[in-house]
Amino acid sequence: MPSWKVEEWRRPGPTAKQRRTDLWVGVSVAAVAVFSLFLLRSAGYLDNERSPVVGEQIFWAVLTTLPLAWRRRAPELVAALISVGFILGQVRFSPEQVVTTYALCAAIYTLGAWGQDRQRARNLRLLIIAVMFGWLTVSYALYHDAVSANLSGSSGELPELWSAIFLGYLQNIVYFAFTYLMGDAAWHAVWRRHQLQRQAEELRAAQAAAAGRAVLDERVRIARELHDVVAHHVSVMGIQASACRRALEKDPAKAAPALIAIEQGARTAVDELHRMLGALRSSEAETDTAPGAGIDRVEEIVERAREAGLEVHFGTYGDPVALPESLSQAAYRIVQESVTNTLKHSGAGTLDLRIRYLADELELDIADDGHGGTGAGRNGMGLIGMRERVAVHNGTLEHGRRGGRGFRVRARLPYQKARTTA
Template sequence: MPSWNIEEWRRPGPTPAQRKADLWIGIGVAAVAVLNLFLSRSVGMLHTDDAPARAEQIAWAVATTLPLAWRRQRPDAVALIMSALFIGGQVRGAQEQQVTTYALYAAIYTLGAWGPVRRRARTLRLGIIAAMFGWLTVAFLTQWDEIHGESFEGASGELPVLWSLVFNNYFVNVIFFGSVYLVGDAAWQAARRLNTVESQAAELRAAQAAEAERAVIRERVRIARELHDVVAHHVSVMGIQASACRRALDKDPARARTALTAIEEGARTAVDELRRMLGALRASGATAEAATSGVDRIPQIAESAREAGLTVHSAVFGDPVPLPDSVSQTAYRIVQEAVTNALKHAHARTLDIRVRYLSGLVEVDVTDDGRGTSDKPEKSGGMGIIGMRERVAVHDGELESGPRPGGGYRVRARLPFTPVLSMAGESR
């Protein structure tokens, strides 16, 4: 809900189309008022001994209705001017009664529906209504003797004639001004609710657009991370094998052929990984997760490192349990990236890869005996450590990475997870 106070809300001003419509309405109502004035004069409705001239009567009819042309641009001024002119025309005895009465109704209504300052609009309307009732009272008092002296032919006598006349006039005016006050308030409330709905809809659209943009960025980061993890490891191993092949090509052809075979297998595996990753990116939900690598393929990483010439120790501690696909993939990628960094940056000779299954937690631990510099990947523009941190953060896990006190480098990640129920467990 909006935090602003209802009284502080300002209704937006009229549109150019609404201002143009008001102009034609004002001109049209003034023309109808003049026409009705001539009709009233023709039947003698405005004939009195002290009736003003025809030109003045026309002037009063136009002046009391034409301001409607600016009713939504200046609702305060229009309501005040038309109210004053309405009373002035009646004082002069030149007031066209029918059309000008409805014009006054429209002016007071517009003040209630379009008044820019809510409190002021309420005060002005109450003041105008009080002035109208004051004028009605003055009119009765000034004409009381004349009214009292009339015979009222055809009166039934069921109620006192004079008090019935007074009550009827006040009752009709109470309904008239009460309805215009309430209808104006209702129109203003409806406009406020519409504005609130439109504002909330605009905020929702902006939030959706921002979320869509964030989703695109997250997807780009995910694709970049996947490409890095898939390509970097295999290319690093292939580079090491190519270097070994170059050194052994003349002295040890058998070893060179072994290195070339490892390069061929690495290239094939990298292509397979890329195809698998692209398939996962095209899929969605569980299908995408199922297409990714998991902890069951960590031994392949260890074997790949051995083929690259490292001494690798790999072990699993605890009772292996089924992991959610996303957690299993994250554990695999962290081990893969840690091994890649050891090959590319640490110049390690020995690797120790451990997977621990704890209560509601899986931990992967990769250590090496290399140079142990934690800033090399970032300085070279790599995204390895950054990618690992992002992956672990998604699962609210913990990541430790840095040089070991005795030399070498360690990467350890702890990933909490909710145990995956077996089919038998789900059926019970």
């Protein structure tokens, strides 16, 4: 969503309910203004030889109030009409000011709160206020005698006429400043509410995206675990089945060890699947404590590779240290995937597996004498899984053809030795 600046944002127009409300308000205020006009006439406040006929007086009262029915749909036009009607009503000596004063206030306020073009709304309000003060000045200049006649004397320290004039200016300053600032405050309040709604929508979108990424990450993790768990055992079983088939053709008695290895591999694969699915179904706390394959079980991989017909040279170098469970499990899976690739794709006869405990990192070195391919290519699921596991632990991974014949995988996983106390 766009991030609007304050001056660029356009407030949405009034709703249908708001337009209906404005219509009723405009008609009601106009009716009250006409009623107030008759009260003023009856009380003698408009008893002046220069006052127009009652029909014209009603016209100016309605012109200064009825446009409020469209105040939120056309705030600029309404403010201009009411301002003109307010001044012309006084010029024509039909000053119904009990209601029309509040109508003018509402028009200026609405222009500040609903004006779409902020610069134009600001300029028009300032223009209206300037015209009003100009008219006030002209009125004092033309009718200062009438103002003086209405003063009943005072005991103050300042001259009566000038005190009355400055008081009129002060009242109008407070009146117009309050109206102007309240309109701006209403517009900014709506803008802030819009910003909060926009931010809430962005937050919901971000949460939905995060949830989608979490689902995708979980699917990738499950796919990787299934690949690591199933592919290795099924590959070994396939090789054993092939050996068993050949043995049945030549010497059936020699097929028994291969069948036993297939049976054991199948059971191990099922056990691994049960363990993994159980971890997925369990709660987070239970999953964290669930036992898993670690570096201490690498010899099982070695034995299965030997049963599959590989000549395996396995060695552990350095002083073994206690590894974090996640790092130990990652090391196991890297070795498992490397051996699986050797069995499935390389056509190798010999496998060299070395585990080195260096000063501050664990090194896994797996090499074979096959034809140097992985079968799945550089971006196969197995190599991707290895890279992800190594990256999680800030390690490094090297893989590729060896100088002579074969394929090599070397991973280095940093670790911190546990501190011992005397």
